Amino acid sequence: MPFKHRLAHALMRATAGAFFLSATSVATLAQTTILNVSYDVSRELYKEINPAFVADWKAKTGETVTVNQSHGGSSKQALSVIAGLDGDVITMNQPPDIDILAERGGLVAADWRTRFPHDASPYTTTSVFLVRKGNPKGIKDWDDLVKPGLKVIVPNPKTSGNGRYTYLAAWGYALDRTKSEAAARDFVTRLFANVPVLDGGGRGATTTFTQRGVGDALVTFENEAIAIGVELGSEKFDIVYPSLSIEAAAPVAVIDKVVDKRGSRTVATAYLEFLFSPAAQEIIARHAFRPRDETVLQKFAGRFPAIRTFNVERTLGSWAEVNRKHFADGGIYEQISVSKR
Amino acid sequence: MAKVRAHRVLPGFGLSLGYTLAYLSLIVLIPLAAVFIRSTELSFDSFWEIASARIGDLPLPERTDGRRNFWEIVTSPAVMASYRLSFGASLLAGAINMVFGFLLAWSLVRYSFPGKRIVDAMVDLPFALPTAVAGIALTALYAENGWLGQYLEPLGIKVAFTPLGVLVALVFIGLPFVVRTVQPVLEDLDTELEEAAASLGAGRWQTMWRVVLPTLIPALLTGFALAFARAVGEYGSVIFIAGNIPLVSEIAPLIIITKLEQYDYAGATAVAVVMLVVSFLVLLVINGLQSWSDRRSAKGV
Numbered sequence: 001m002p003f004k005h006r007l008a009h010a011l012m013r014a015t016a017g018a019f020f021l022s023a024t025s026v027a028t029l030a031q032t033t034i035l036n037v038s039y040d041v042s043r044e045l046y047k048e049i050n051p052a053f054v055a056d057w058k059a060k061t062g063e064t065v066t067v068n069q070s071h072g073g074s075s076k077q078a079l080s081v082i083a084g085l086d087g088d089v090i091t092m093n094q095p096p097d098i099d100i101l102a103e104r105g106g107l108v109a110a111d112w113r114t115r116f117p118h119d120a121s122p123y124t125t126t127s128v129f130l131v132r133k134g135n136p137k138g139i140k141d142w143d144d145l146v147k148p149g150l151k152v153i154v155p156n157p158k159t160s161g162n163g164r165y166t167y168l169a170a171w172g173y174a175l176d177r178t179k180s181e182a183a184a185r186d187f188v189t190r191l192f193a194n195v196p197v198l199d200g201g202g203r204g205a206t207t208t209f210t211q212r213g214v215g216d217a218l219v220t221f222e223n224e225a226i227a228i229g230v231e232l233g234s235e236k237f238d239i240v241y242p243s244l245s246i247e248a249a250a251p252v253a254v255i256d257k258v259v260d261k262r263g264s265r266t267v268a269t270a271y272l273e274f275l276f277s278p279a280a281q282e283i284i285a286r287h288a289f290r291p292r293d294e295t296v297l298q299k300f301a302g303r304f305p306a307i308r309t310f311n312v313e314r315t316l317g318s319w320a321e322v323n324r325k326h327f328a329d330g331g332i333y334e335q336i337s338v339s340k341r
Numbered sequence: 342m343a344k345v346r347a348h349r350v351l352p353g354f355g356l357s358l359g360y361t362l363a364y365l366s367l368i369v370l371i372p373l374a375a376v377f378i379r380s381t382e383l384s385f386d387s388f389w390e391i392a393s394a395r396i397g398d399l400p401l402p403e404r405t406d407g408r409r410n411f412w413e414i415v416t417s418p419a420v421m422a423s424y425r426l427s428f429g430a431s432l433l434a435g436a437i438n439m440v441f442g443f444l445l446a447w448s449l450v451r452y453s454f455p456g457k458r459i460v461d462a463m464v465d466l467p468f469a470l471p472t473a474v475a476g477i478a479l480t481a482l483y484a485e486n487g488w489l490g491q492y493l494e495p496l497g498i499k500v501a502f503t504p505l506g507v508l509v510a511l512v513f514i515g516l517p518f519v520v521r522t523v524q525p526v527l528e529d530l531d532t533e534l535e536e537a538a539a540s541l542g543a544g545r546w547q548t549m550w551r552v553v554l555p556t557l558i559p560a561l562l563t564g565f566a567l568a569f570a571r572a573v574g575e576y577g578s579v580i581f582i583a584g585n586i587p588l589v590s591e592i593a594p595l596i597i598i599t600k601l602e603q604y605d606y607a608g609a610t611a612v613a614v615v616m617l618v619v620s621f622l623v624l625l626v627i628n629g630l631q632s633w634s635d636r637r638s639a640k641g642v
Contacts, residue, residue, distance in 0.1 A: 156585060211481070338587070
C-alpha cells in the first residue's frame with residue numbers, strides 16, 4: 001500500500017510539473033513565436049523567408065519574433081491543424097486544403113480569400129513538361145502527350161495537388177480547344193492511359209522520371225522542373241511550355257481560432273503580408289515560384305517565359321464542385337481509370 | 342468467515358491480468374474500436390438509404406454531399422481490385438517466405454559455414470530498415486535501368502511498377518518472420534529423433550516428411566501468419582515499386598491513403614474495416630490449422 005501511495009504521489013507531482021511547464025511556456029512564448037504550417041515543397045522557401053521577416057519585424061517594431069515551420073503532405077498538415085496543431089498561419093499549394101479548415105470547426109474564416117491580395121496567394125506556379133535532352137519525341141503541347149505509345153509520368157491526382165493540377169490542366173486545354181466536355185473526357189482518358197506509374201507526390205514522380213529513366217515526359221510544376229535543372233544539370237533535360245496551362249496559385253491564411261487563442265493575430269497577419277513585399281517576392285522568384293509582383297517578375301523574366309494560363313475557379317467552377325465532379329469516389333477521374341483498362 | 346483463497350504458484354495474477362487488459366485496450370482494442378465506430382457513421386447512412394428505398398420503392402436517393410454508402414465504397418471496382426492484389430500478393434508472399442524461410446533456417450541451424458553469423462544477422466535487416474528505404478532500393482534495383490532490371494527487361498520480365506514488384510517487396514519485408522519462428526524450434530529438435538527414424542528404416546524423405554516437418558508445422562504456420570499480416574498492412578516499401586495504377590497495382594492501404602487525402606475519413610475507415618475483418622478471418626483459419634496439426638501430431642505419438 002505505501003508503495004502505491006508513493007507511486008501515486010510521484011505521478012501527480014510529475015503531471016503537475018508538466019502542466020506547469022507547458023502553461024508557462026505558452027504564456028511566455030505567446031507573443032513572440034508563430035508557427036507556419038505548410039506543405040512539403042515549400043520547406044526551403046520558408047527557410048529563407050523566415051529570417052528575412054524576423055529582421056523586417058525587428059526593424060519595424062523592435063520586437064524579436066521566432067517563426068517555426070512545419071512541413072508535410074498538404075492534406076495531412078490540414079488534418080493536423082483540425083486535430084489541434086497550433087499553427088498560426090497555413091501556407092498551402094491548393095485552396096481546398098484551406099477551405100477544409102473553414103468547413104471543419106471554423107478554424108479559418110470562410111472569406112479567407114479576400115484577406116490578402118490576389119485571392120490570398122503570394123505566388124503561383126504552373127504545370128509544364130520535362131522531356132529528355134533534345135526532345136527526341138518532339139513533344140510540344142498537350143496533344144503530343146496523348147499520342148499512342150508515349151509514356152508520361154504524372155504524380156497521382158488522388159494523392160497530390162501536383163497531379164490534380166496536371167489532370168485539370170489537360171482537361172482545361174482540351175475544353176479550350178474543343179469546347180466539349182465529352183472531348184475533354186476522352187482527352188484525359190487518353191493521357192492517363194499513357195501513364196505507366198502514378199507516384200504519390202511530385203518528388204516521387206521526379207525520381208521515377210530522372211533516376212529510374214521511366215517515361216518520355218514528366219508533367220510537373222514549373223518550380224519542380226526548374227529545380228531539377230539546377231540539381232541534376234540542365235544538360236540532361238529540357239523544359240517544354242505548353243500553349244495553355246493551369247495557374248496553380250499557392251494560398252495562405254491566418255488560422256483565426258489559433259491566433260485569437262494565442263494572441264498572435266498582429267504578427268501572424270504581418271507575416272503573411274510580408275510575403276507580398278518586394279523583398280519576399282524576390283526570394284520567392286529565386287525559389288522558382290512565379291512572383292505576383294510585376295517588377296520582380298520582369299526582373300526574372302529569363303527564368304519565367306510568358307505562358308497563357310487559366311484559373312480553376314474562374315474557368316471550371318469552385319474547387320468544391322471540381323473535386324466532387326472529378327476526384328471524388330465515382331468521379332470522372334475514377335471512371336476513366338476504370339474504362340481505360 | 343475466513344475464506345480459503347486459491348493460491349497460485351506465481352504471485353500477482355490480479356495485477357498482471359489487469360495490466361494486460363489495460364495495456365491491450367489502450368494499444369489495440371480502443372484504436373480498433375475507433376475504426377469500427379468511424380465506419381458505422383457510414384453504415385447507418387447506408388442502412389437508412391436502403392430502408393428508405395424499400396419503403397418508397399424508389400431508387401436510392403442521390404446524396405448531395407458526395408458521400409456514398411459503405412457497401413458501394415468497399416465493392417467499387419478499384420477497391421475490389423486493391424483487395425485482390427493486397428490479399429493475393431500477401432498470401433503468396435507468405436507462402437514463398439514459408440518455403441525459403443524454412444530452407445534458410447535449416448541451413449543456419451544444421452550447417453556451419455564461413456560467414457554464418459553474418460548471414461544470421463542479415464536476416465533481421467528487413468526489420469531494421471525503414472520500409473521507404475527498402476522500397477526505394479528495390480525500385481532502383483528492378484527498374485528498367487537498374488542492376489537487375491536491365492537484364493530482366495530483355496526477357497520480357499517487368500518487376501518494378503507492376504504487381505510482381507508488389508510481391509517482391511512483400512517477400513522482402515516478410516522474410517525474417519518465418520526464419521525467426523522456425524529457427525528456435527529447429528534448434529530444439531534433437532537430431533537423435535532423425536537418427537532413430539533412420540535406424541528404424543526410414544528413408545531421408547520419409548524422415549523429413551514424417552518426423553521433421555510435423556514438428557515444425559506450428560512454427561511454420563506462425564511465421565506464415567506473421568509474414569502475411571505484416572504484408573497486408575505494408576505501405577512504405579510497396580508504394581515505391583508498385584506503380585500504383587488503379588485496378589492494376591493499387592494496394593488497399595494506398596486506397597485508404599487516397600481517401601484520407603481527400604478528407605474522406607468514413608470512406609477510408611470503410612475500406613480499413615473490410616481489410617481488418619478479412620485479415621482477422623485469415624488469421625483465424627491459420628490458428629485453426631495450427632491447433633489441428635497439433636492435435637494430429639499428438640494423436641500420431
